[in-house]
Amino acid sequence: NWPSVAAGSYSLTAMATDNSSGNKTSTAVLISVKTPPTVNITAPANNCAANPTFTFSTPGYNRVTIKVKDSNGTVIYAATKVLYMFSAIGQYNLLNGVYVQMLGRLKVGNLDDASTALMAGVAEKYNAVFIALGATLSSAVDQLGTMERATLGDNIAELMLVRPSGGGQSTGYFIYMIRGQDGIWRIDGM
Secondary structure: OOOOOOOEEEOOOOOOEOOOOEEEEEEOOOEEEEOOEEEEEEEEEEEEEOOOOOOOOEEEEEEEEEEEEEEOOOOOEEEEEEEEEEHHHHHHHHHHHHHHHHHHHOOOOOOHHHHHOHHHHHHHHHHHHHHHHHHHHHHHHHHHOOOEEEEEEOEEEEEEEEEEEEOOEEEEEEEEEEEOOOOOEEEEEE
16 A cells, blocks of 8 residues: 655565565566546536535526646546436426416316326326316315425426414425426426
8 A cells, every 4th residue: 555655756665474484575666656647627617626516696507628638738538418407497487387378278277288298107197086076176286285395306306385284383295297208397296
């Protein structure tokens, strides 16, 4: 174990000792330790931190460029990645819109269009519930509540819905949404 070795050339030998305390030294081996490469992130700002973070002032497409240089300053690797940054308010409104549009379609009894807000695997399950509610579907929709907050990952979202439950109290529950391969957010569970 030879931690934190400075760059340079070194001569290494090994010594072996037998049970009779006799020892033998090997022929020297010359090794070179090179300076590790440096990483420079040159866009959006010159940032050489080990775990850089960036703040983008507006949503949209942003370019990040990474350059790895050797001890002589020669670029040995470079890459540019374009990131799309979403607006938190825009995403909240988008997810809420999927939910609200589904409720509006259910309220008027348009089950086919309402089911487009559901993932294929759960559409059959919830359509059976909607059909079973029959004439009471519209009043059931009125009791579902409104979106209070959303937690968003790359392709999954958890929405907290809140509805009045009487006596000045509220009840919260979650629905889950998944962004499909087509890029469209749909409800996967309620």
